[in-house]
Amino acid sequence: MRQPPYNALEFMLPDESGVAHSLKDYHDQWIVLYFYPKDDTPGCTIEACSLRDARDELAALGAEVIGVSKDDASAHEKFKAKHTLNFTLLTDSSGEVIEAYGAWGKQMYGREGILRKTFIINPDGVVVKVYGRVTPLGHGKQVIKDLRTLQS
Secondary structure (H helix, E strand, O other): OOOOOOEEEOOEEEEOOEEEEEEEOOOOEEEEEEEEEOOHHHHHHHHHHHHHHHHHHHOOOEEEEEEOOOOHHHHHHHHHHHHOOOOOEEOOOHHHHHHHHOEEEOOOOEEEEOOOOEEEEEEOEEEEEEEEOOOOOOOHHHHHHHHHHOOO
């Protein structure tokens, strides 16, 4: 795993509505980019709800939350509606962006898959914080705390 700071990798992925998003779209903003295994599974739901609950505070700090998984737009739409998620979910069906960010590898029990990883990217497009194996519960509060520290 690369150690921050380093330039974030550009991406172009569709959201739950089919609208394409790129890193450039968020120029001059802080980004909380998180990768997660699957919509509406227990750990992923806890993590998403933690970030949902933190979103207003993150927005006040100038940060946008973006989730990425291999799930399709329909799954993202259902996941967002069911849990009132207030941020963008992107689909990386090929897994190219997931792999490029180092969020693919051996999971528990030795299976290959998406690793729960979060990246804080500053307004200049530089990764300044990486969370390796994320603990879903309380992740939003941890990100708020670290973002405040990074901004001070």
